[in-house]
Amino acid sequence: MMKRFFATASGATAFLALTTGAALAHPHHHHGEAAGFLPGFLHPLTGLDHILAMVAVGIWAALIGGRALIAWPVAFVMTMAVAALAGMAYGGISVMEIGIALSVVALGLAVALRVRAPLVLGGAVIGLFAIFHGYAHGAELPAETGALGYIAGFALATALLHATGLALGVLIGRSPGIWASRVAGAGVAAIGMVLLVA
Template structure:
């Protein structure tokens, strides 16, 4: 088996094995930063979208590689602050679900949009993810540390998607697109 395919298959299997772990951190003695860092990693919906943003940015290339992940994190932090302030945002859960399917399809179909259109799409979905993070902050957690934790975890997930997309290159673009299809399927199932 080709090393890139083996790596992708291993990543997919690890994600599939983690599917039952929907519990979120926040109970016990975890630090505020750790609780925030673990939140995006504890839900398959958050993980798949954040990796998909990186994959889609890598497929697009150019300015998108920095602009799309940066837009996601910045708008996610705004959504997180709104959630922490208990400001209502309608359709958070459907918005998160739509993000899983939509971003998966954007990667699977290798949709080539202008960078600004990608920023708008990603920003909208990031608002929902951020709000979910903010509303689920543990009672004893410090807000800024918690936000720093989920922002850094998100950046690392974006970086993993970018690294995977760039390492696959043009020759193995189909593997990245298959990962996008898997992301969309996760949102549908």
């Protein structure tokens, strides 16, 4: 049992270390970057804040179980896609970056504390955070040919990150005690705090 716990905790720690190596702050993308499916798919994978928030959604959903396993990731992806269209139409709003960092902190704490949110309330919270992420994605891309492919690309990448989180969440949920979720969630929240003040 202890070996399983340490393997899970080590896996979560290794994941955080690898993603931290990618970036310690959300990179600022510029208008005019390539549009289309592939750039959109790669975009969420270049920002630590996006990666951590999306994986945390999956972990939290797995810890809750039941309908949250599907409903919460779907709510995030759908809301994010709609918010991206708004971002493309209206442009950047500085508060979105703060909202993204706050989402990393909040989702990390939800995992660490294993917050037992009701299905609808949890989905609403996740949807709110998805607005920040989606709007930021859309605002970074001018409305031009390939924009819808770009949205489809980052929606798929987001779904895959959720799936990664679901898998991690299942492993964490099977670990003895609550320490694996404490370590993973606290690590995410701590990085979110760094991003918030950076």
